[in-house]
Structures are given as structure tokens and as C-alpha cells.
Amino acid sequence: MATMLALVEEGDEVIVFEPFYENYVPDAAMSGAKLVFVELRAPDFALDPEALRAAFSARTRAIIVNTPNNPSGKVFTRPELEQIAGLCQEFDCLCITDEIYEHILYDQHEHVPMATLPGMYDRTVTISGLSKTFSVTGWRLGYVLAPPVLSDAIRKVHDFLTVGAPAPLQEAAGIAMEQADAYYPELRGMYDAKRRQLYSALRDAGFECHLPQGAYYIMADFSHLGFPGDDYAFARHLIENIGVASVPGSSFYRDGKGAKLVRFTFSKSPETLAEAAARLARM
Ligand SMILES: Cc1ncc(COP(=O)(O)O)c(C=O)c1O
Structure with a gap:
């Protein structure tokens, strides 16, 4: 919500894959954005390059990529993320990622953070959190990684929305993340x-x-x-x-x-x- 309110203006278009995590719709409504949907179909929810390109326009401000995905369980592949990255650069727009399930992967699937792809660090807002990885959904503790030019505005909005996450929970999160490799x-x-x-x-x-x-x-x-x-x-x-x-x-x-x-x-x-x-x- 903080990211959308900070970076999206009334009338901007934001692309979302369908099926989607429900919160993106109210996030868009409150920021004044118009959502443009790209449908992914069962069983593999593979990306259709034509449908993806057709969703981009001069009005596109951002695309939201939730991988691994709630509700479909899809994990976007590196070639799929490269297609999205190419279009973000061609249409000069942002990629807002929701990577909250980044550590919950099966079989051979690998999580590729969008911000690590060439040319994407400057235009990616990476969002993740502690809820799923550490089974503390009640803590609602998340974080945003973005270049200062973007995170400046996000931090201001976040301060006005929630002031901040409780400090003792942040301390616990720091300890958990430091010790989590095993x-x-x-x-x-x-x-x-x-x-x-x-x-x-x-x-x-x-x-x-x-x-x-x-x-x-x-x-x-x-x-x-x-x-x-x-x-x-x-x-x-x-x-x-x-x-x-x-x-x-x-x-x-x-x-x-x-x-x-x-x-x-x-x-x-x-x-x-x-x-x-x-x-x-x-x-
Ligand atoms: C895709 C996705 N993003 C974000 C969240 C929000 O997580 P939290 O509010 O616990 O940080 C959830 C929780 O269901 C989710 O499924």
C-alpha cells in the first residue's frame, strides 16, 4: 500500500497477473491507479508473451509480480522475468515485486529476485516479509528494498500510514534472519x-x-x-x-x-x- 501510494498517480496503469493476491485491488483503488490484468491459466500458469506485451502502454507506471504466487503456486521462471524486465525498460516503468514466499519452493523451482536482473535494480521495488518464512503471520512484519529515489517517498508514506513496525519484533526478525541459512x-x-x-x-x-x-x-x-x-x-x-x-x-x-x-x-x-x-x- 505504501509503495503504491508513494509511486503511483491517479490515472496511471498498473499491470497485475490474474489470479491475484486480493490486496492489490484495494491498493490500486486507494492510489487512484487503473489495474490492467494479464490472465495466467492452470495448470502451469505460463506467461503468454503476446498478452503481456499487449498490457503495456504509454500510461503503464508499474507491473506487480508476485512470485512465488498466492494463490496459484506459480514460480516465475528466469526467462519469464527477463521478458517482464525487457518490457519494463522499453516502456520505462517500475516493477513492484511481492516476494513474501521466496523461501517456500518445491522440486527444481528457483526464486529469481527481479532486482538482480540486468538493468532492473533502479526500477524495482522489492517487497518481502517475515510472516511466511518464519511462520509469524500475526506479526505483519515486512520490508521494502528500493533505490533511494524510490524508497524516500515510500518511507514517508509508510511513516504516515503505520508510523513503524514494533521495535521488539524488528529485533527478533534481525536475529531470525541472521541465523536462517540452515x-x-x-x-x-x-x-x-x-x-x-x-x-x-x-x-x-x-x-x-x-x-x-x-x-x-x-x-x-x-x-x-x-x-x-x-x-x-x-x-x-x-x-x-x-x-x-x-x-x-x-x-x-x-x-x-x-x-x-x-x-x-x-x-x-x-x-x-x-x-x-x-x-x-x-x-
Ligand atoms: C502474496 C502476499 N503478499 C503479502 C502478504 C501479506 O503478508 P503480511 O501482511 O503478513 O506481511 C500475503 C499474506 O497473505 C500474501 O499472500
């Missing part, structure tokens, strides 16, 4: 096991879904379950009759496209996931 592989291993556990439970229950490449969510298509209603009705049915919570898919799309999808998280204990599997099996 912890990151452990984190990945833990989530890989949970990823497979939830994926099997969903497949066994009749959902159509794919193993995510990163982050800790699975988008599941319930079309084949014979449920008559939309994603909101289905999510309510799951809570009331099955005892499992999910997020309706349309939260991550503009209009109607998520109506047969719900998003589950596997950021839960193995016991909770096992119980969820048992409940889903009763559907």
Missing part, C-alpha cells in the same frame, strides 16, 4: 510434505488440482463434484457440513472466473491436515 531447506522440506498431504486429500475427494511450484496454497476445481452452487455457496457448504474452511476462488479473479474454484492452505499441522483429509473423504 533453516530454509528445513522449511521447504516441511512444506513439501504438507503440500503432498493436502494434494492427495483433495484428489481423493474428487477435486481437480495441481501441485503448486511454491508458496503454500492449492487452488482446487470442484466442477466434478456435482455441487450446484458457486464458489461462495461451496465454501459455505464445506464449512457448515464438512468442517473444512477454504477461500472462494472469485476472490482472486475479476468477474466470475473463479466461480468453480476454492483455495486451500496447507500451512497447518500434519494432524490438522489428516483430520481435514478424513472430513473431505466423507463428502
